[in-house]
Amino acid sequence: MATILLTVVMSQFGPGRADARDPDQRATLTGLTQVDGTLWQMIVRSPAMGIDIPFQVIRPAGAPMGAPTLYLLNGAGGGEDGANWLAQTDAQQFFAGKFVNVVVPARGLGSYYTDWIAADPQVGQPMWATFLTDELPDVVDDALGTNGRNAIAGLSMSATSVLDLATIAPSLYRSVASYSGCARTSTPEGEAAVRGIVYTAAGGNADNMWGPTGSRQWRAHDPYVNAEKLRGTHLYLSSGSGAPGRYDTPSAQAPGAPPIANQILVGGALEAATRACTEAMANRLRQLSIPAQVHLPSTGTHSWGYWQDELHRSWPTLAAGLDG
Incomplete structure (x- = not known):
């Protein structure tokens, strides 16, 4: 298997923000490696975090210039636990014939x-x-020669994150897709869910993330509260019901999935909770007359087979923002 390694020793920034920033505070591309066919590995140094961040990148065949970018975020494990878009779904095959760069952080x-x-x-x-x-x-944009148009999508934990990121940087992403997330982070139930995920996944204390209960940060990062900032963005929201469906049998599970009983019981309860959040967010968008594609099937647990389907189903919405 041929491997191409490109090491970049200078900062990679386009005009604008780069000129106004201290060179020591600019992110740098430290590696871009073709792994196999359309799959690449990219490493970027973050000044804000002081670490190198690895990415899986799916590029159009031949790595042409001028494609838009879809940032595709993993769930609570950040891809660090082996549960990621490329291992659990057909994302590489699905995007193989599409003119888009798919950038997947492998940390978080x-x-x-x-x-x-x-x-x-x-x-x-x-x-x-x-x-x-x-x-x-x-x-x-510089490393991949993109056209500067961006979309973002995420599942579970990051399904909340992508909506939050779109509200704090409303001009950056033209399309957003949120699969099985909870957009209400400042309600008692929503905050409890966020705190539980932070602790269960990483042993962290969410007081260090957004402050104690009642802190304004919890509302500042609540997409439901800040939904007006999503106006003009192509939006896709989805969640199953929590009831077992087509992927909740041993033969239909994704690679590395938990025991089927856990997927049905735990995954069912998690998905039922995200369903309530998703319905609330969809209603909020309707109240504000903000268009969104919403898919609320009658079955489906919190598991990869359904997220693969939602990635496919949401692509026309994501592409609509990237196309113009």
Whole structure:
């Protein structure tokens, strides 16, 4: 298998933000490797976090210039636990014939892809929102020769994150797809869910992420509260009901899936909770007359087979923003 390694020793920034920033504070591309066919590995140094972030990247065949970019975020494990879009779904095959760069961060465990307000003993102090919205896009645009149009999609934990990121950087993403997430982070139920995911996934204390209960940060990062900022964005929301469906049998499970009983019981309960959140967010968007494609099937647990289907189903919405 042929492998191409490109090492870049200078900062990769386009005009605008790069000129106004201290060179030491610019993100840098440190590696771009063709792994196999359309699959590449990219590594970017984040000044905000002081670490190198690895990415899986799906590029159009021949790596042509001028394609848009879809940022595709993993769930609570951040892809660090082996549960990721490329391992659990047909994402590489699905995008093989499409004119789009798909950029998948391979880090982010329990971080909610947000900026943490304080250092945490277990998690450190992630600054994902700064990295994803401010540091990374110019590096990606230069390294991959994109056309500057962006979309973002995520599942479970990151289904909340993608809506949040779109509200804090409303001009960056033209399309957003949220699969099985909870957009209400400042309600007692929503906050409890976020705290549980942060602790279960990474052992972190969400006080260090968005402050104690009642902090304004919880509302500042609540997509339901800030839904008006999504106006003009192509939106796709989905969640199953929690009832067992076509992928809730041993023969239909994705590789590396949990025991089928866990998928049905735990995954069913999780999906039922995200269904209530998704319905609430869909209603909020309707109240504001903000168009959105919403898919609420009668079955489906919190598991990869359904997220693969939703990635396929949401592509026309994502592409609509990337096309113009």
